Amino acid sequence: MSNRDNHNQIPLMSRVDGVGQWLAPLGLRALLAWEFFEAGREKLQGQNWFADLGDKFPLPFSLLGPNVNWTLATWMELIGSLALLVGLGTRYAAATLWVVTIVAIYAVHWPSDWSSLAELWQGYAISNEGYGNYKLPLIYLVMLLPLMLNGGGRFSLDHLIRTRRSSIVATTANTTAWGLVLFSIGATLSLLLPWAGGVLAIAGIALMTWSRRRASSAGRLVTA
Known part of the structure; x- marks a missing residue:
């Protein structure tokens, strides 16, 4: 063809x-x-x-x-x-x-x-x-x-x-990337709308923390 x-x-x-x-x-x-x-x-x-x-x-x-x-x-x-x-x-x-x-x-x-x-x-x-x-x-x-x-x-x-x-x-978006984006937008938005920005920032931190723990757990399973 x-x-x-x-x-x-x-x-x-x-x-x-x-x-x-x-x-x-x-x-x-x-x-x-x-x-x-x-x-x-x-x-x-x-x-x-x-x-x-x-x-x-x-x-x-x-x-x-x-x-x-x-x-x-x-x-x-x-x-x-x-x-x-x-x-x-x-x-x-x-x-x-x-x-x-x-x-x-x-x-x-x-x-x-x-x-x-x-x-x-x-x-x-x-x-x-x-x-x-x-x-x-x-x-x-x-x-x-x-x-x-x-x-x-x-x-x-x-x-x-x-x-x-x-x-x-x-490239594809992963949990860490989503967390970083949500945290960055939320941190700046909190100046104008504290509650909305705070929720986004906290959600971003939670996603990055969860992704890091998941990667750490996966690493321990591999080395076990």
Whole structure:
């Protein structure tokens, strides 16, 4: 059977998936790179207004002072956006911008006071009507998530470097990986929603602990 016949037997959606591995992450990277670069450039060329936020920054950023936080946010956005654009260290860049966005929501966009989920939901808006305006940064968080978990895709320097160094093998998620992801997301989310973030973080720790104990037990059985 020829290669062309083999190719024709591959389902169409599987071939579309192959195209998606090139284009889908590229679209996310390009859009996020533009948005964060614009934010970083505005800070670089503008005046530091972080001092007006007072003590609204979460730990450990509240210990750094407005000038240090301004410099950190500026260069994390500028460097992170360029890294996303070319797909170099995509997971690390996306994780860095995830933290920047979480801190921005906590300090600027999150409602200062809310007593119910209905009130909190009113802050899901672009403009602040007294209930916060976390809609846009929340969308950024959701867009960063697949880049954190899946990387920059095939149209990236990360992919080029991996293919040059070694062959890429298929991987599957295991319990430890799930635990690490849940813990990381929960730890940052706990700044905004302590109960929800705490549950995710505890679930992540439990999964990693269970996986480690299971591996240890399997090792003892092998050596017995």
